[in-house]
Amino acid sequence: MARTCLSLILAAGEGTRMRSSLPKVLHEVANIPMLSHVMRVCSEAKSDKIAVVIGKGGEMVIDVVEKENPNASSHIQTERLGTAHAVLAAREAIEQGCDDILVLFGDTPLLTPLTLTNMREVLSNGAAIVVVGFYAKDPTGYGRLLEEGDKLVAIREHAEATQEERAIDFCNGGIMGLSGENALALLDAVDDNNAKGEYYLTDVVEIANSKGLSVKALEAPEAELIGVNTRNGLAEVEMLWQNTARQKLMASGVTMQAPETVFLSADTIIEPDVELEANIVFGPKVVVKSGAKIKAFSHFEGAVIGENADIGPFARLRPGTDLASNTKVGNFVEVKNALVHEGAKINHLTYVGDAEVGAKANIGAGTITCNYDGMNKHKTTIGAGAFIGSNSALVAPVMIGDGAYVASGSVITEDVPSDALGIGRGRQVNKAGMGEEIRERNTALKAGRSEK
Numbered sequence: 001m002a003r004t005c006l007s008l009i010l011a012a013g014e015g016t017r018m019r020s021s022l023p024k025v026l027h028e029v030a031n032i033p034m035l036s037h038v039m040r041v042c043s044e045a046k047s048d049k050i051a052v053v054i055g056k057g058g059e060m061v062i063d064v065v066e067k068e069n070p071n072a073s074s075h076i077q078t079e080r081l082g083t084a085h086a087v088l089a090a091r092e093a094i095e096q097g098c099d100d101i102l103v104l105f106g107d108t109p110l111l112t113p114l115t116l117t118n119m120r121e122v123l124s125n126g127a128a129i130v131v132v133g134f135y136a137k138d139p140t141g142y143g144r145l146l147e148e149g150d151k152l153v154a155i156r157e158h159a160e161a162t163q164e165e166r167a168i169d170f171c172n173g174g175i176m177g178l179s180g181e182n183a184l185a186l187l188d189a190v191d192d193n194n195a196k197g198e199y200y201l202t203d204v205v206e207i208a209n210s211k212g213l214s215v216k217a218l219e220a221p222e223a224e225l226i227g228v229n230t231r232n233g234l235a236e237v238e239m240l241w242q243n244t245a246r247q248k249l250m251a252s253g254v255t256m257q258a259p260e261t262v263f264l265s266a267d268t269i270i271e272p273d274v275e276l277e278a279n280i281v282f283g284p285k286v287v288v289k290s291g292a293k294i295k296a297f298s299h300f301e302g303a304v305i306g307e308n309a310d311i312g313p314f315a316r317l318r319p320g321t322d323l324a325s326n327t328k329v330g331n332f333v334e335v336k337n338a339l340v341h342e343g344a345k346i347n348h349l350t351y352v353g354d355a356e357v358g359a360k361a362n363i364g365a366g367t368i369t370c371n372y373d374g375m376n377k378h379k380t381t382i383g384a385g386a387f388i389g390s391n392s393a394l395v396a397p398v399m400i401g402d403g404a405y406v407a408s409g410s411v412i413t414e415d416v417p418s419d420a421l422g423i424g425r426g427r428q429v430n431k432a433g434m435g436e437e438i439r440e441r442n443t444a445l446k447a448g449r450s451e452k
């Protein structure tokens, strides 16, 4: 039978060094909270249950936990008395019983499911505890892993370590697996006799050894274990996340001219054979279908870009944009909440909002859908094959029929029937000789002034 797993995420960090009113674990990497990254990794590693330990005043954190996973539970650690104390704040979840307990931190968003799977493997082979370690370039501040052969005998916190122990560069990454069978007894045996007067989770290692239980260390890449403490750290983790995501996309068949200038979200989907020029930002909820080409300096949120679409440069797609295949959205065009059918073109300097644009319609430069009356939003419907002349204002609600034309410079306030021409502007009048008359008058005026 498959082993059951509880993932327990410590997220009570006060985050004072972030200088933020937002709880630390809610700061975002790739447009989702760090805590959501960790919770998703737990789900990907097939955790049956997720329990999150939060600090006082963590209502905002509880909301995120519930939204991310309705089956996850939140537990409040009212006093900050150390990592073992924090784990026991979720005693209720532990008491429900499971084979593997994984203790993780909510501020390490680069963790991978593979590391969790590897931890579970060590537990399933009979270890009572598995500690994830890494070789630190600078081990200062970390707990040191003290090994004898393949046994982990103790974790010595930096504050308590001797000079000799401080020379060890194999460090505690902070995350630990415990077999459900022994977890509570080990945790309850931890005391606070140490330099910081805290209940150290790390003490369970020595306690387990004294009971003759098997304790192992498991190595993982340092980058996965980076904990964010400052805004600088947040930016560093964001950069590492972006690099990994870009590499995965390129490996899957996406072309990137300047990958370091493309910014992705955790949920960005880009199909193979998409080409991306430089400087493109993918906000939340964007899908780009195969064969699309995205030119430089474009910004997207909540948009679907259809197959072989041709977008940008300088395009802005806002939530609710749905572009069918072979559409074109050119420079300085903003599209919001609009369904644009196959082959339609919106090439220059245009705003299309709350609209439907029919197949193969052509929207001229400088067209504006006037969707907002100061209180309500209204819809503009443009038929298939319609042609909207440049610099037209379409005052919604309004419908332009299939195959209709709108004359350039029109302000359209009434529907235009199919195949009709709508003109909404003053008629042009030419006055013979008037140009010359004006010039003479102005010349005389100027001469009069310079005499004074």
Ligand code: UD1
Residues within 6 Å of the ligand: 010, 011, 012, 013, 014, 053, 077, 079, 080, 081, 082, 083, 085, 086, 105, 106, 107, 141, 142, 143, 144, 155, 157, 171, 172, 173, 174, 199, 200, 201, 202, 227
């Ligand atoms: C901890 C480890 C150390 C390891 C390091 C890796 C212990 C005693 N030490 O040290 O061996 O090298 O992480 O980064 O475990 N927390 C609570 N409640 C508390 C205390 C902590 O929820 O009462 C949470 C914090 O929010 C944080 C995590 O536990 O997410 C680690 O706590 P922290 O105080 O940062 O431990 P370190 O001293 O860094």
Ligand code: CA
Residues within 6 Å of the ligand: 227
């Ligand atoms: Ca820390």
